[in-house]
Amino acid sequence: MENLSQYIDHTLLSATATSDAIKQLCEEAKTYQFHAVCVNSCYASLANEQLKNSQVKVCCVVGFPLGAMSTEAKVAETKQAILDGAEEIDMVINLGYLKSKNFDDVWTDIEEVKKCIPNGTLKVILETCYLDDIEIIKASELAIQSGADYIKTSTGFGTSGATIHVVKIMKSVAQDYAKVKASGGIKDYETAKEYINLGVERIGTSSGIAIVTGISSSNKTY
Template sequence: MEINKFIDHTILKATATEADIIELCKEAREYEFFSVCVNSGYVPLAKKQLSNSKVKVCAVVGFPLGAMSTEAKVFEAEQALKDGAEEIDMVINIGELKSKNLKKVEDEIAAIKNVIGDKVLKVIIETCYLTPQEIVIASELAVNAKADYVKTSTGFGTDGAKMENIKLMKKAVNGSAKIKASGGIKNLDTALSYIEAGVERIGTSSGVSIVKELKG
């Protein structure tokens, strides 16, 4: 199995330096990961580092809280694409979901999908803050808004990916969107268990050690 092709090689911490981004891209080239996932301000640097490679650049939008205005998220997504991003991982407005302002949540996802067009949109629903019912609703809203993926977590919440939540999401999207697991995926066994459960992308900062474990 080419597990590297499932991996979005990720660095999103506030303290990430230019040198960290350059190293991330170097590793992504070496291990042929699917993409690197970075904060939007680092997209130009990542794009430059990955020129003449097949590794895509993925940018997070509205990260990590999701509580900024829709206009701000739309602008951030547009700018990330201009800077060379090929995929967008956006955070939903969790408070609006919990307030049952469902149309507002769906419209925001749709607005971002509208500006990025045929580029891939992954919707981070931050499962650790949601009830099982809210996980289902959030996944359905993402599908309604034509998102390509539903994603478990930012990695900055109180918890990361969980098998029971992935199963809920998979059932809710019913084949109309793919699933990305992220948050706390640090070893091969965990990554493989999610892939076997139908996950099509893994977000992790442990991609190198996971690949080494597989080869080892």
């Protein structure tokens, strides 16, 4: 149980999340010793302040959730987030460039962001719900080659989240070159455990407490 909590990025990315909600998220992350909180970049400094003197990291999303902003804008957002205290960055891959087979620009987009966070953790969100298997393989390769520390399945704002099938593909490409983060729709202990058994090293979820306490919807019926 204890080490399961270290897999969790305790996540609140809703556009309407208030500062009080972010403070509560941080308190919960401290209580349950989650790996990080994952927040929008406007809340990086607030989260950093709340998590002073704790082990919980601040993870910030960039170019979120569409991934369609200019590379320069992603870089600027990343730099500001780091300045505000973020230690991990979850950026969204440029899906339009990927679909256009403009792989050079997909690569540059990721590489430029990685340059801002050379010693920190960069996760690249592939938004797999919009990709076919071949595109998932290509996107995984591009992300890893351009410096991603993690490849991540989903934003939680697409048409669906992580699936076992997708995670298996990503894991087979990543091998030991990069780690895999599963996110989107992971709400209980059983599902989290299933992904971890596949070799997933981080789980993005807003149901972290339910996962680590084992009080999942499936258990509630007993």
